[in-house]
Amino acid sequence: MLGFIARRLLYLVPVLIAVSLLTFLIASLLPGDLAYVILGDQATPDKVAALRHDMGLDQPIWLRYIGWLGHVLEGDFGRSFRTGQTVLQAVSERLPVSLELMFLAEIMGLAIGVPLAIACAVRAGSAFDRLMTGSAFAMLSVPAFLSAILLIYLFAVELHWLPATGYVPFDEDAIANLRFFVLPALTLALAEWPGIMRVLRSDMIATLQEDYIALAKAKGLTSSRILFVHALKPSSLTLITITGINIGRLIGGAVIVETIFALPGIGRLLVSAISTRDLIILQGVVLVVAGGFVLMNFIVDMLYAVLDPRIRHGHA
Amino acid sequence: MATLELTINEDVLAGPVARKRQLGPLFWAAIVWMILVFAVAALANVLPLPNPTDMDMLERRAPASALHWLGTDGLGRDELARLIFGARISLVVGLCAPVIGITIGGALGMLAGYFRGRFEHFVVGSMDVLLAFPPLILALAVTAYLGQSILNLTCILGVLGIPAFMRVARAATLTLARREFVIAAQALGATHARILLRELLPNVFLPLLAFFLLGVAVTIVVEGALSFLGLGVPPPISSWGSMIGEGRESLEIAPRLAFLPAITMFLTVLSFNLVGDTLRALTDPRQGAL
Numbered sequence: 001m002l003g004f005i006a007r008r009l010l011y012l013v014p015v016l017i018a019v020s021l022l023t024f025l026i027a028s029l030l031p032g033d034l035a036y037v038i039l040g041d042q043a044t045p046d047k048v049a050a051l052r053h054d055m056g057l058d059q060p061i062w063l064r065y066i067g068w069l070g071h072v073l074e075g076d077f078g079r080s081f082r083t084g085q086t087v088l089q090a091v092s093e094r095l096p097v098s099l100e101l102m103f104l105a106e107i108m109g110l111a112i113g114v115p116l117a118i119a120c121a122v123r124a125g126s127a128f129d130r131l132m133t134g135s136a137f138a139m140l141s142v143p144a145f146l147s148a149i150l151l152i153y154l155f156a157v158e159l160h161w162l163p164a165t166g167y168v169p170f171d172e173d174a175i176a177n178l179r180f181f182v183l184p185a186l187t188l189a190l191a192e193w194p195g196i197m198r199v200l201r202s203d204m205i206a207t208l209q210e211d212y213i214a215l216a217k218a219k220g221l222t223s224s225r226i227l228f229v230h231a232l233k234p235s236s237l238t239l240i241t242i243t244g245i246n247i248g249r250l251i252g253g254a255v256i257v258e259t260i261f262a263l264p265g266i267g268r269l270l271v272s273a274i275s276t277r278d279l280i281i282l283q284g285v286v287l288v289v290a291g292g293f294v295l296m297n298f299i300v301d302m303l304y305a306v307l308d309p310r311i312r313h314g315h316a
Numbered sequence: 317m318a319t320l321e322l323t324i325n326e327d328v329l330a331g332p333v334a335r336k337r338q339l340g341p342l343f344w345a346a347i348v349w350m351i352l353v354f355a356v357a358a359l360a361n362v363l364p365l366p367n368p369t370d371m372d373m374l375e376r377r378a379p380a381s382a383l384h385w386l387g388t389d390g391l392g393r394d395e396l397a398r399l400i401f402g403a404r405i406s407l408v409v410g411l412c413a414p415v416i417g418i419t420i421g422g423a424l425g426m427l428a429g430y431f432r433g434r435f436e437h438f439v440v441g442s443m444d445v446l447l448a449f450p451p452l453i454l455a456l457a458v459t460a461y462l463g464q465s466i467l468n469l470t471c472i473l474g475v476l477g478i479p480a481f482m483r484v485a486r487a488a489t490l491t492l493a494r495r496e497f498v499i500a501a502q503a504l505g506a507t508h509a510r511i512l513l514r515e516l517l518p519n520v521f522l523p524l525l526a527f528f529l530l531g532v533a534v535t536i537v538v539e540g541a542l543s544f545l546g547l548g549v550p551p552p553i554s555s556w557g558s559m560i561g562e563g564r565e566s567l568e569i570a571p572r573l574a575f576l577p578a579i580t581m582f583l584t585v586l587s588f589n590l591v592g593d594t595l596r597a598l599t600d601p602r603q604g605a606l
Contacts, residue, residue, distance in 0.1 A: 018445040026457055137593075141586035143537040145544045145557070146578050149564055153575075157568050252452030256541055260564075270453065271545060274460040286449070286457050294448045 004305055012298055019290045020072065024065050027283040077284040082276055087284030090269055097167070098265035101257065102250045104185035106243060109192030114239075117197045118227050121204030133201070136194035144253040148187040148260045155183060165262035184261040188253045196242050203235045237307050244300030251289060343594050346587035353584055357403040366394040368401040368554050389562065389573050398554040399580055405555040406584070409470050409539045414531035416474025417481045422524050424478070425485025430493055430512060436486075443479040451476045455538060456547060464550045469542065473535050484527045488520045522599040529592030533585045540581055556581040 052058050059067075071078070077087035116136075120129040156164035162183050168176040207213065208231055216226045255267030262268070266285060273281040356363070379387050387395050428436040455472050462468040492498060493516065501515050536556075542548035543557030551558065556577040563574030 014441070015444055015448060018442070019448045022445060022449075026461060137589070138586060141533065141582055141589050143541060143581075143585070145541055145560065146582060149560060149567070149574050149578060152564075153567055153571055157571075248447075248450045251450040252541075255452055255456065256545065259545055270456060271547075274456060274547065277460075282457060282460065286453060289453055290449045293450055297448075 001305070005302065008298060008301060012294065015294055016291060019294060020069055020287060021065065023283060023287045023290065024068060026286070027279055028061060028064065072287070077287070078280040080273075080278050080281045082278050082281075087281055087288070090281060091266065091285060091288050094265050094269050096170075097263055098254050098258065098267060100170070101181060101184055101188070101254055101263060101265060102247075104181055105188035105192060105250060105253075106246065108185055108189035109196055109246075110239070112189060113193035113196030114200060114232075116193070117200035117204055118232070120197070120201045121208060122227065124201075124205050129201075132197070136197050139190060139194040142190065144187055144191050145256050145260060147190045148183075148257060151183050151187055151190075152260075165260075167263050180261075180263070184257045184263055187257050187260075188250060191249070191253060192246055195246065196239070199238055199242055200235055203238045204231060207231050207234055237304065240300060240303050240307070244297060244304075247296050247300075248293060251293060339594065342590060346590040349583055349587045350591070353403050353580075354407065356400050357407050360400050360404060363400070365397040365400060368393060368397040387570075387572070389559070393554075395573065395576060398559060399556075399577060402554040402556045402559055402577065403580070403584075405466065405543075405549050405553060406536050406539060406557075406581070409466060409473065409549075410532045410536040410588075412470045413473035413535045413539075414477055414481075414528050416471065417477025417531055418524055418528050420474075421478040421481025422485045422520070425482040425487075426489045426512060426516060426520055428482070429486040429489025430508070430516065439482065440486075443482055446476070446479050452538060452541060455542060456545075459542065459547055464547060466549055466553075469539060469548060473538055476538075477531050477535070480531070481524065481527065485520055485524055488523050489516055492516055492519050523596065526592055526595035526599050529588050529595065533588035533592065536581065536585055536588070 049058075057064070068078075075088065077091075079086045080090065083090075116132055120132050123129050152164045155162045163180055164183070167180050170177040213226060213231060216230050217223075221230075251267075254265060255270060257263070258265040258267035259271050266289065270282065270285050270289075272278075273285060389395055389398065424439050428439040455476060458472045459468055462472070498511060498515055501511050506515075539548055539555065540557030540560070543555040544561040546558070546561060548557055549555045559577040560574050560581070563570075563572075563577065566573055
């Protein structure tokens with residue numbers, strides 16, 4: 001097990017280096033000189049040259065990359081030239097919002113997907129099963145910004161049940177905070193449940209034919225206990241995998257949903273950095289998000305290996 | 317990486333499985349809708365439509381009329397014309413970007429699956445790096461630097477599709493490369509190029525094509541999302557995503573301005589998904605796996 005973790009960790013190093021290199025190259029090679037952006041209207045050739053020298057922009061690109069990477073490894077991701085805030089401050093302020101959103105969304109997605117999957121697996125082939133499988137397939141074609149519009153229209157504009165946009169910190173007013181999160185999280189959950197349901201359903205259909213399920217029935221266990229405890233347990237691996245695969249889409253979805261619902265999360269930070277051309281923040285956020293994504297995938301791989309010994313012994 | 321992992325069961329290549337799949341009415345409905353959208357988008361210049369960018373401030377958010385079949389939007393522009401010209405953007409980006417993906421990704425995947433070894437490691441490793449970026453984030457960052465244009469959008473979305481196509485092509489090649497007809501060709505002294513192009517490509521092409529249609533659906537969605545955020549095609553060009561974004565502002569007064577492009581987009585994406593998924597099931601190289 002330790003050897004397996006070490007191997008995967010070792011593999012992580014080149015991936016992370018390549019990710020940082022790509023992030024840096026996107027920011028450096030593409031048109032638009034940072035010095036011009038910062039100086040704006042006041043850009044004269046002299047001032048630009050002076051600022052470029054101050055910021056080290058006149059050095060060769062590989063030197064700048066190594067310098068930047070060195071700072072990043074020391075925890076210094078740079079500082080926004082617009083707000084003066086460091087990237088780390090900006091990210092740590094907004095990360096909890098995005099994490100809460102993604103957590104609630106995944107919980108809601110599981111809450112919709114798992115019971116539906118079980119209900120469909122029990123009556124596989126029935127009208128209900130076909131209806132839900134069909135709806136799940138149709139839902140896969142509904143992008144997050146579409147369902148967001150629909151939910152806002154339904155619950156905020158027509159019914160006035162929930163606020164359309166806004167945010168209150170959790171420690172200020174927990175109820176209000178959750179009310180603001182219901183629609184955004186539901187939007188993301190609507191994109192999550194079809195995947196969860198489809199995979200879990202086929203998993204469950206196979207599991208329900210196993211001998212130990214028949215044994216559990218013969219022992220006279222209640223069917224809810226059989227379904228939710230005995231039959232669901234072997235599918236935990238599948239659920240973890242789906243959750244892992246979902247993370248990438250959740251992060252992308254969070255960008256859109258945070259913008260639509262005006263939640264001050266990482267996604268909003270990114271979009272506003274783009275519109276104000278705040279390149280340092282943009283570069284920092286992309287690096288943090290991509291790095292976090294790689295680490296999350298690593299953790300999912302590890303969980304997977306813990307649950308299924310065949311993987312760490314290389315028989316996958 | 318836990319993303320998009322394709323598990324390849326290498327021992328399932330038993331005899332051909334008799335599998336008669338009925339193409340249901342839904343499949344044909346999807347085809348008809350796709351043809352309709354294609355035809356209307358292709359003929360947009362010929363059709364007797366009002367100009368999609370002509371504003372009429374006196375006719376803002378006008379209901380449907382003989383002149384404006386679907387009414388007008390918040391700036392008095394004809395909604396139907398904007399929908400149809402928007403279809404052009406969605407289809408051009410949606411089709412061209414996966415072409416980039418299928419060409420580069422397909423070639424890399426076939427080479428990796430055929431030659432194996434260090435080259436395969438290198439390709440798979442670089443794809444892992446590309447996959448390390450949540451796709452929408454990378455698309456946002458790159459369009460922010462490159463500037464918003466249809467070409468840039470198509471290129472970046474195309475590059476983002478490469479890893480997925482590479483995986484499909486590699487998976488198909490890995491199983492096919494051990495089949496008798498490839499071994500026979502090798503024994504006859506065929507060159508690598510000949511085996512790749514004449515023996516493997518025709519067989520890898522079908523699963524890739526099915527995946528291509530799914531790629532079109534995903535690309536239309538991502539283009540829509542970027543345009544919705546105002547970071548896709550620059551205004552005043554209409555795109556379904558930007559129309560939904562603009563319609564969101566008047567959700568309380570005229571919800572149809574958001575819902576019309578939304579429904580159009582949903583039906584189109586659903587059609588591509590439906591046809592792609594059906595073809596994928598029909599052409600799955602893992603024949604026993606269904």
